[in-house]
Amino acid sequence: MLEELKKQVCDANLELVDKGVVIYTWGNVSGIDRDSGLVVIKPSGIDYDGMKPEDMVVVDLMTGEIVEGKWNPSSDTATHLELYKRYDKIAGVVHTHSVNAVAFAQAGMAIPALGTTHADYFYGDIPCTRELSKEEVEEAYELNTGKVIIETIENLNMDPMAIPGIVVQNHGPFAWGTSPMNAVYHAVVLEQVAEMDLKTLILNPNATIAQYVLDKHYMRKHGPNAYYGQK
Amino acid sequence: MLEELKKQVCDANLELVDKGVVIYTWGNVSGIDRDSGLVVIKPSGIDYDGMKPEDMVVVDLMTGEIVEGKWNPSSDTATHLELYKRYDKIAGVVHTHSVNAVAFAQAGMAIPALGTTHADYFYGDIPCTRELSKEEVEEAYELNTGKVIIETIENLNMDPMAIPGIVVQNHGPFAWGTSPMNAVYHAVVLEQVAEMDLKTLILNPNATIAQYVLDKHYMRKHGPNAYYGQK
Amino acid sequence: MLEELKKQVCDANLELVDKGVVIYTWGNVSGIDRDSGLVVIKPSGIDYDGMKPEDMVVVDLMTGEIVEGKWNPSSDTATHLELYKRYDKIAGVVHTHSVNAVAFAQAGMAIPALGTTHADYFYGDIPCTRELSKEEVEEAYELNTGKVIIETIENLNMDPMAIPGIVVQNHGPFAWGTSPMNAVYHAVVLEQVAEMDLKTLILNPNATIAQYVLDKHYMRKHGPNAYYGQK
């Protein structure tokens, strides 16, 4: 069942280790098959070392129930599902505890757009959610994490495909994309940009970027007349 | 004698190198066999490169005397023994000089609970001991290091299994756990959390976390109704 | 066509990965053959993994048109060409998004000459360009990036071979040299110096260096009576 997607999700999880954004069992990546309404996700608390496609867990998008798999799915599954339900274009979701991104999350700060590295992938500040309330945490915490991500996106009138990541306050980054591997790519860039921004703010707390530079860099890669890369 | 425990302790010491929290001969891990009242610990000042289970030293929990082994035990042995004597549930102890944790120790600051990475393993601030007095340092320094760790834990009314680590002022981190490898795991997380917190405090010196987030994350992994990981 | 130069340019691009100053498809290196007026450059958005000399693209120095190659050239090609056109002695150009150099670019700050590591390769501050105007960004952005680099060099009356690098505001570093590999060498040193300077400024925001130390170190490697290295 969904063998190709399981392989993609497994590869994307292992890429987290290769890129140095997770240690131990931290982090998780999922992917969705829109036709069947099934989501493939990393099992909870399992070592990356020796992880195989058949270890992935298949869950139902609408109910969250396990459809196939010998393990429990990631404890963050409800957050992933919430994002897939709300945004049709998202086909991969990832969560990490990468150090610099977590620093922004713990500081309760957006990762500001300050340069072209950021603008090449994220068309504006990478927002930080509000803190969850006591009730939201105690009842359906992971579901409410998904809801507060969506609330933040909606309040900012933000296109989630143009800013494919966020930091959840006191927690860490979530990123997404057009495939599991694309989501991981965004998580890695988000971490690099967080490190650049932390260092920039040490040098100059008032650093900013002009909107037209942001427009130019984002559009040369992602706009209708994009000319970065190959056809 | 205690061949299985020697292997565990040796493996846990080598894991310190693999995870990048020690260089040269720095750091030491021990494990205890509660039935016999014997502790297995790394030899003092020996290279990790080529270290074998038979290099481990067996000492008596109550007297500290060498029961078996060709080397002197770690110079920090008395600190380890003090922790084993006071807390029955501790089965592994580790000491490192990992950079970010040492920075907090040298600053005389607790590593504050600021996020869910911390809360997944440490149920509250990782405390910093007071400075040892001149007398404590000059007489039985390593024993008194153990005593000041315990004093700090007791004064805070802290459950050492819920906050399995501490930083000793001007010195560095000690961590412990339910096995030698589990102690190392905690030492590695403690170092990651210290780096996250240092960076967070640069961005926002007033960062905090709500108690209910701490409760939720700690309890979803360690509480009676834990649902992280596999059964 | 230009097989030897293609190999040099390919090797120099791969060196960026080895030295840890690029990830993914970021960064680009080019080299020039002054006799034929042809420039060899990395293709746009292509993975370094498995990159071969035959993937390099040959473009005309004056027109920028592709003379040979199966890929589109780097989107930054116009910047490279502008530097080659203006400065005869430049034979290699490189652009990266290395983290510490980008921090200075995003902060809008020169990388100040503060020590002998800097002085061994850069005979004075590594300048930061002004921000490009809206018009400059919207019309011929990459060409204007080259122009603002040259404008900065000219305004400072700077010898580009004595200070073989710059940071473009909100963007990142460009470096150059007497060959593609020499340009990469300068990009790597620029990144190291940026990290040293960031850390220096944390310790002492008023750090400076005497001009005569700068003179001495630069000249012992690059002056008429240089005595560093071998004959």
Place this chain on the structure above:
Amino acid sequence: MLEELKKQVCDANLELVDKGVVIYTWGNVSGIDRDSGLVVIKPSGIDYDGMKPEDMVVVDLMTGEIVEGKWNPSSDTATHLELYKRYDKIAGVVHTHSVNAVAFAQAGMAIPALGTTHADYFYGDIPCTRELSKEEVEEAYELNTGKVIIETIENLNMDPMAIPGIVVQNHGPFAWGTSPMNAVYHAVVLEQVAEMDLKTLILNPNATIAQYVLDKHYMRKHGPNAYYGQK
């Protein structure tokens, strides 16, 4: 000639690369044979990759002249010789541009004794020299670098074997020891301690250590009743 010492010096140079404290051709290590009054040192500006014992250069301690070798000796040779001439017990000298130590050098600050990692190897602050004067730089720069190191040591009434390293203002660290490899060991520890101190000072600019802790840690490894390590 001095084949064993050449091997030691070559190995110590290569250890600089393994420990990550040098890149490219930066850094240099030497060793002395006190009986013959000959010093073996790394050649100037030669890659570490493929470096062999026979590449080492033998120079005369008193005259600095090349006694054997196909290359020019390190441009810092005069600094090394000055240290060997003044201090009988030094048998190895090393110079690096390691990032955190350079930050202190560029900031013009001593690396303060703030913790036990420092105290295990350096019995007090690692001093920073004064700036060299214009005359000192222009005439016999490398010799005067040696002289200002010695001046600093003498002014502080410091035992160079108890504090086996220093940072030269605006330049970087020099370290020494009882063998070439021991000197490298000290250079690596100096860099680790510099990173710890930089991070400590970010957290607490007023951090200090009690003299009796310094005494205890230094003495348990190096005092007459040392008990760290093996007999």
